[in-house]
Amino acid sequence: MTASRPVPPALRLRSVNKSYGPTRALSSVDLDVHAGEIVALMGANGAGKSTLIKILCGIQRADSGAIEIEGRSVDIASPAQAQERGIVAVHQSIADVGVPTLSVAENLLLDLFCTGAGPLVATPANVRRRAQERAERIGLDIDLDAQLADVSLADQQLIAIARAVSHRPTVMLFDEPTASLSAGETEKLFRVIEGLRASGVAIIYVSHKIADIRRLADRVVVLRDGRISASFERPVEINAAIRAMIGHDLPAARPRATSDGPPIFRIRNARLRKREASFDLDVGAGEIIAVTGPLGSGKSALAGAIFGLWPLAEGQMWLEDQPWRPSGPAQSIASGVFYAGEDRWRTSFFPSTVPFASVAGTISFPFLRRWRAFGLLPIRQEGRVADDAIATFGIKARSRDVPLTALSGGNQQKVVLARWQAEPARLLLLDEPFQGVDVGARDDIIRAIRTSSAGRATIVFVSDYEEALEVGDRILTIENGVIQADTAAETAIRASSPAAEPQLETV
Amino acid sequence: MSITASSSPDHTGAAPGWPWQTIVIKSGIFVLLAAMMIIFQLNEPAFLRVANIFSILQAVAIVALLGIGVTVSCAIGGFDLSVGALAALSQMAAAYILIVLNGSAFEAIAGTLLIGVLVGLFNGLLIVILRVPDLLATLGTLFLLAGAQLIPTGGRSVAPGMALLDGSAATGSFTEFFLALGRYRVGGVVPVPVIVLGVVALVFWFIMERTRWGRVFYAVGGSPTAAHLAGAPTKTYRFTAYIVSSVLAALGGILLAARLGRGDVSAGNSLMLDAVAACLIGYAVLGANRPNVFGTVVGAVFVGVLLNGLTMLNAPYYIQDFVKGLVLIGALALTFSLSHRRN
Numbered sequence: 001m002t003a004s005r006p007v008p009p010a011l012r013l014r015s016v017n018k019s020y021g022p023t024r025a026l027s028s029v030d031l032d033v034h035a036g037e038i039v040a041l042m043g044a045n046g047a048g049k050s051t052l053i054k055i056l057c058g059i060q061r062a063d064s065g066a067i068e069i070e071g072r073s074v075d076i077a078s079p080a081q082a083q084e085r086g087i088v089a090v091h092q093s094i095a096d097v098g099v100p101t102l103s104v105a106e107n108l109l110l111d112l113f114c115t116g117a118g119p120l121v122a123t124p125a126n127v128r129r130r131a132q133e134r135a136e137r138i139g140l141d142i143d144l145d146a147q148l149a150d151v152s153l154a155d156q157q158l159i160a161i162a163r164a165v166s167h168r169p170t171v172m173l174f175d176e177p178t179a180s181l182s183a184g185e186t187e188k189l190f191r192v193i194e195g196l197r198a199s200g201v202a203i204i205y206v207s208h209k210i211a212d213i214r215r216l217a218d219r220v221v222v223l224r225d226g227r228i229s230a231s232f233e234r235p236v237e238i239n240a241a242i243r244a245m246i247g248h249d250l251p252a253a254r255p256r257a258t259s260d261g262p263p264i265f266r267i268r269n270a271r272l273r274k275r276e277a278s279f280d281l282d283v284g285a286g287e288i289i290a291v292t293g294p295l296g297s298g299k300s301a302l303a304g305a306i307f308g309l310w311p312l313a314e315g316q317m318w319l320e321d322q323p324w325r326p327s328g329p330a331q332s333i334a335s336g337v338f339y340a341g342e343d344r345w346r347t348s349f350f351p352s353t354v355p356f357a358s359v360a361g362t363i364s365f366p367f368l369r370r371w372r373a374f375g376l377l378p379i380r381q382e383g384r385v386a387d388d389a390i391a392t393f394g395i396k397a398r399s400r401d402v403p404l405t406a407l408s409g410g411n412q413q414k415v416v417l418a419r420w421q422a423e424p425a426r427l428l429l430l431d432e433p434f435q436g437v438d439v440g441a442r443d444d445i446i447r448a449i450r451t452s453s454a455g456r457a458t459i460v461f462v463s464d465y466e467e468a469l470e471v472g473d474r475i476l477t478i479e480n481g482v483i484q485a486d487t488a489a490e491t492a493i494r495a496s497s498p499a500a501e502p503q504l505e506t507v
Numbered sequence: 508m509s510i511t512a513s514s515s516p517d518h519t520g521a522a523p524g525w526p527w528q529t530i531v532i533k534s535g536i537f538v539l540l541a542a543m544m545i546i547f548q549l550n551e552p553a554f555l556r557v558a559n560i561f562s563i564l565q566a567v568a569i570v571a572l573l574g575i576g577v578t579v580s581c582a583i584g585g586f587d588l589s590v591g592a593l594a595a596l597s598q599m600a601a602a603y604i605l606i607v608l609n610g611s612a613f614e615a616i617a618g619t620l621l622i623g624v625l626v627g628l629f630n631g632l633l634i635v636i637l638r639v640p641d642l643l644a645t646l647g648t649l650f651l652l653a654g655a656q657l658i659p660t661g662g663r664s665v666a667p668g669m670a671l672l673d674g675s676a677a678t679g680s681f682t683e684f685f686l687a688l689g690r691y692r693v694g695g696v697v698p699v700p701v702i703v704l705g706v707v708a709l710v711f712w713f714i715m716e717r718t719r720w721g722r723v724f725y726a727v728g729g730s731p732t733a734a735h736l737a738g739a740p741t742k743t744y745r746f747t748a749y750i751v752s753s754v755l756a757a758l759g760g761i762l763l764a765a766r767l768g769r770g771d772v773s774a775g776n777s778l779m780l781d782a783v784a785a786c787l788i789g790y791a792v793l794g795a796n797r798p799n800v801f802g803t804v805v806g807a808v809f810v811g812v813l814l815n816g817l818t819m820l821n822a823p824y825y826i827q828d829f830v831k832g833l834v835l836i837g838a839l840a841l842t843f844s845l846s847h848r849r850n
Contacts, residue, residue, distance in 0.1 A: 309736075330738040339736065347736050353797045354729035356722055365726065366737040368719040375718040 008071030010035045010202030011056075011087075011171045016065030018051050018226075025051040026226045029065070033171065033202040038193070040213040040236075041206045042245050043223035044410075044438040049206050052223070053173055056204075057089045058082035069170055086170030090161055090177050097160035100149035105131035107148045107159050111167075134162045138192045154185030161192060171202045176436075178212055182295035182463065190215060208438050210238055210466060242439055264457040265306075265324070265427050270315030272301045272481035278315060279483040281476070283427070283457035288449065290460045290472025291483070298481035299461040300342060303429050306459075307339040308332045319426060333366050336426035340416045342435060342461075348416045352403050359407075360386035360400040363419040370423065389418035393448055410441020417445060421452055431461045446471050532794035535841050540809055547816035554819055561698060565766075567811035568700035569594065572759040573782035574789070574803040575711050576752030581786060581798035582715065583748040584728030585634060585641040589648035590756040591779025593626050596656040597760025602665035602770025605685060606677045612685035616761055623757025626652065627750030635745045649779070657772060665770030681768050689765025700762045704804070707755065712800040724748060725797070777828075784810060784835045791842040810834060 009032040018026040026048045033039045043049045054060040056067075058076040067074055069085050076082045082089075091097075098107040106113070108131040113122075131144050140158050148156060157177060164172070174193065178186045193216060197203060205216055213220060213236065220232040222244040230244035263282040271278045283289050291299055305312045308326025317324040319335065326332045332339065341347025350357045356365070364371070364382040371378035386400035393414040397407055404412055413433060420428060430449070434442045449458065449471060462468050468475050477484045531538075547554040573590045580587035597619045604610035604618050626648065633644035661672055667680045691699050715721035726734040727744045735741050763774055788809060789795070789802025813834060814827055 307736075329736050330740060333738040341736055346730070346732055348733055350726055350729035350733055354725045355716070355795075355797065356725070357729070361722070365722065368722065372719075375714075375720050377717060377719060377722070 007035070008068070009033060010037075010070055011204075012066075012068040012071075014066040014068070016052075016055065016062045016067070018048075018055060018060070018062050024226050026055075026062070029223075029226075029228055031221060031228065033204060035170075035200045035202050036197055037218050038197055038203040038205055038216050040217035040220045041204055041223065042208075042213065042220055042241055042439075044245055044440045047223040047245070048226040049223055050175075051226075053089065053175055053204075053206065056082065056087055056171070056173060058087075083167065086168070087173065088164040088167065088169040088171070089173040089175065090157065090164065091175050098148045098156055100147070102148055103144065104142055104146050104148060104151060104155075104159060105144040108134045108144075108162055111163060134166045135159075138162045138165055139195060140192070152185065154181045154188060157181075158189065158192060165196065165201075169201060171204070172196060174203065174205045174207075176207055177205075178207065178209060184294065186212070208436075208442075209464065210439075211464070213241075214238060245439060262320075264320055265459075266318045267306075267312075268316050268318075270305075270317070271313045272298050272305065274313050276480055277482045281483060283459060285457060286454045288453050288458040288460060288471060288473045289476060290462060290468035290474070291476045291478050292462050292465050292468035293478035294463055297463075297478050299463070299478055300431055301481060302478065302483075303339060303341075303431050303459070303461050306427070307337060307429060336424065336456075337429070338420040338423075338425045338427070339429040340420050340431065340433060342432035344412055344416050344435070347431075348419070349404055349412070352405055357403050357405075358401045359390065359395065359397050359404065359415055362404060362415055363389055363422055366419065367423055385422050389415070389422065393418050394444055408438075408441070409436040410438055410444070413437050413441065413445060414448070417448055421448075425456045428456055428458045429461070430458070432463065433460060434462065434464070434467050442467070442470075529794070531841070532791075534793070536788070536792050536805060536809060536838065540805075540812065543812060543816060547812075547819065551816075551819045554816060557696060559815070559819075561692075561696060561701060563811045563815045564701045564704075564808070565698040566815065567807045568698070568704040569759040569763055570778060570781040570785055570811070571704050571804050571807035572707060572755050572762070573752075573778055574785035574807050575707060575800055576755035577782050577786040578789065578798040578800055578803045579711070579715070579724065579748045580641075580752045582721075582724045582728050583745050584731065585745065585748060586645065587630065587749060587752040588642060588645040588779060588783075589626065589630060589652060590752055590759075590782055591775055591777075592649040592652040592656075593623065593753055593756040594760040594763060594778050595775030596652045597622060597757040598764040598767070598774055599656040599660070599665060599760075599770040599772070601685075601761050601764040602681075603659060605681055606665050606667055606669065606679040606770070607659075607671065609679040612682045615685060615764075619757050619761050620754060623754040624750055626757075627753030628746070630749040630753065631746035634749065635742050660770075660772075662772065664772050667769075681765075685765055686768060687765070689762055689767070700766070703758070703762065707758070708800060708804050711751075715800050720744075781807070781810065781831075784831060788835060788838040791838040794842075796842055806838070 011031070011033040013029055013031040015028040015030060016026055017024070017028060029048075029052065031039075041049055041052070051060065055062050056076065058079045058081050061077060067076060069087070074085050076085060076087070098110060102110070105127050109122075109127060112130075128144055135142060135144070138158065138161060140155075140162050142151065142155055142159070148159070151159075177189060181189060190212075193203065193205070205212070207213055217236055218234050220236045220241050221228055222230040222232075222241055224245060230241065232241055263284045265281075265283045267279070267281040269278045269280065281289075291302065293299055301310075304310055306317065306324075306326075308328050308331060319337065324337075326335070326337065329339070349362060350365075356362070360382050363386050364378070368378060368382075371381045383400060389395060390397060390400060395407070395411050395414045395418065397411060404415065407415070413435070417430070417433065420430075433445060433449070437445065449460070460468070460471050462471070465475075544555065553559060573594055576590050577587055600622055601615045601619045604615040605612070608614075610618065630645055630648055633639045633647070634641050639647075660669075663669065665677075667677065669677045671677055688699050688703075693699065693702060715724060723734065723739045723744055726737070726739060727741045731741050759778070760775070764770060767774060785807035786798055786803045788806030789799055789804075790797060792799070792802030792805045795802050810831060813830060817827065817830060818824075
């Protein structure tokens, strides 16, 4: 942030271009990242973030343009070369960062074993000592003898980072690293990233999460349609950055609904786990409740209990005036209780080997029997509903028959939402509906949830408190399986400092 | 904003530039089949005679029936290795009911199909309730059935007038009606097993491709969690799939017994592998890249044509399995390499 820099930037891109056929993914991208600086890269899905990351990692090559590292022009033709040049990436998906059946210590040294750089005979003491060194370098405190499969996802990610850092990288790329972390784990990761910054690593940080960016970024660079559309120095104006990213302001939300009349759904004296305190919950018609809490706090456990995946440990539920004791998903769906689970590829979508893994087939699947008797396919209604959904939700798909893999994350999530609005719901449960969704699409989804909410009760489960504030009429926090506080969203916003939450002033 | 276009270059980039890939993926098997038939026809003019075509289809019918069963079990994400052994056992059971127990054709058919249902329930119990992995469970069943078919007759084949374990001679016989199931040709041309296959294939093609039930079968195989959360009774469907594959195998066994006119302990040795091969070759048909009924029938016919042609050209019998292996590997390499590159 000083005006003059005697040293060349750690990473410099000059007029980098990349096209896929007729589509320009990147056009004349210039970017400098200095040692000891965190540059947050923002952009809607398809803006070119992932292309840029892939080029830097050597997964794809730029069509033209220059890449310099510490002033020297370099060519990055493969991931191995990227690593040699000092560029290391930490990806969002954790699946491929280690060998689950090996110990933490062995995973910390995995590269040595794999490349043959390590000693041929590795004594346990030797392995432990060297692994310890690597762990300490990023301040990672962990049981070295545990199996990788037994440690948390966050620690697995930190292990991968520790391994990467041992190569003393010049540039580190973080691609949505907090996507599957809890608040505490995120904090741990942030401290590691800040430590890396202090030790002079140049860092590019890609994230959809405003809180991450506000916390870490020295500079925000916004990509839009393959170009750098804006750059913001600290203190970063998040509103302006979002505007630069999606091309318009986030529109103001509707006035908060206040529900009168009897609640549609009630829970009394409920316990998710034995020996925890009990809680009650009322959701009125037209009301949107946001239940928020860190990973493992009981959000999904509560959602599953309401949907009939498992029973409450204790307590009663009522849907309108009837006691609600669902036997399973089939009965819940038949009764108008719909549930969109977290992680859409696991809970809602079918892989492309399934013949109907398209927009239309995904939306219609739970309602086939409702729409046509005797096992025949309701082709006409399926097509009509899908076309309606594409129009109503602004799903960017060439047709209703395109496979879901061809859609961006935001559009995929809109398909999930469209499915559960294809029939009227009495109670709609949405578990992490903003996972892997950019800010623009998130806004569309929030609007879709809000505009359709009349007449039904809606419960949204999110771990991000800001998302809870944006979507909910009332915010409930859940901790250790117990619903703690009941705050109307207005109060919650007033309580939080307006300076710290600028984008919520519009609410 | 061109969000969709720029975010999915990988999905749109390959197809227009490489039309031959799509063509090979979609119709590779048919091109090969046609090429093979032309070569056989040029070398042996009798090859394309109607009688020969139907004798190929007759030879293929039982394998294809079993293959359809394997296809349904694959669709739900499982695998049924026991179909071959079950067909062999059913063949013995039908003969045993007719000859040793003096049963009628109806009793033989009903009894054998009942065995099929029971074996399907047994496989379902192991896999769905006791959660034994499908390959291991059906491998166990395979051994169980292969052994069980030998026990009632002390390891001997069942033929009219055979000596029983107590020394007396069997009094039952294969009825005309039962034998017709394997041997009669409708209009003097179309063998009954081919008609049975045609009906079964059509019914199951319709169920799997054109009904809600088919969608649920594939959904359960594609993602059991997503299917369950969308309200599908996943256990029922998995049970049903194993019952379907077992009943079709039993049906195949009945047709086999009718064709042989006896219960042969060594019949059906290669049925399981042939049925699995037909199902897997079916993945390559029309670029489906998934188990599908039409593909399985085509796969079975493909292998049948190949073997028939080789026999007519006097190729030695002992290269048959080798050629089958080549075909299977070729089809699989085609499916997986091309469809992977396409994505």
